[in-house]
Amino acid sequence: GAVVSQHPSWVICKSGTSVKIECRSLDFQATTMFWYRQFPKQSLMLMATSNEGSKATYEQGVEKDKFLINHASLTLSTLTVTSAHPEDSSFYICSATTDGYGYTFGSGTRLTVV
């Protein structure tokens, strides 16, 4: 079946540094990828939708200059958290689809900013 690999599974970084999270579709072409964020004891919230080769569409309240999303190929999307701060500590997860109906999720990345 379809597999999405997300790396790293967890990361700790210093405040002010940038962190990149990768999301790869291993056996299918992902025309659309989604990025989500989840704060402790809260539900998953959509951050942005990215289509291969075009700019990501960000949800209201998500800073596009802080959360850089690149979907340069049909198998890879990256989320870069720039100038990370402790309040960016969260669980980030991606999902990918090729047809808009079947979705496959990565296993997530736990980001801790100290």
Place this chain on the structure above:
Amino acid sequence: KQEVTQIPAALSVPEGENLVLNCSFTDSAIYNLQWFRQDPGKGLTSLLLIQSSQREQTSGRLNASLDKSSGRSTLYIAASQPGDSATYLCAVQGNNDMRFGAGTRLTVKP
């Protein structure tokens, strides 16, 4: 490794019916379980979140139960409507990851 299974994979019902979607998971050491809805081409919409210490949550016509010891959750939808047609996903959160079921594609016919 946590495995999440959803049954059935697809379901078609006439409008007005009550229905139950099932989710099972292999590792009972979870933090929470969530039910999501996903419309074609759209991101996830969270429906209900059940913490590991809870047994059920209700929101409008939706009721979700959790039996952590047996590794099961159900999503009950009362008086279904055509607008309920979507894919419903169950997700189980562990220490550092979240595992999703493959979803149940629901069609409610007028």
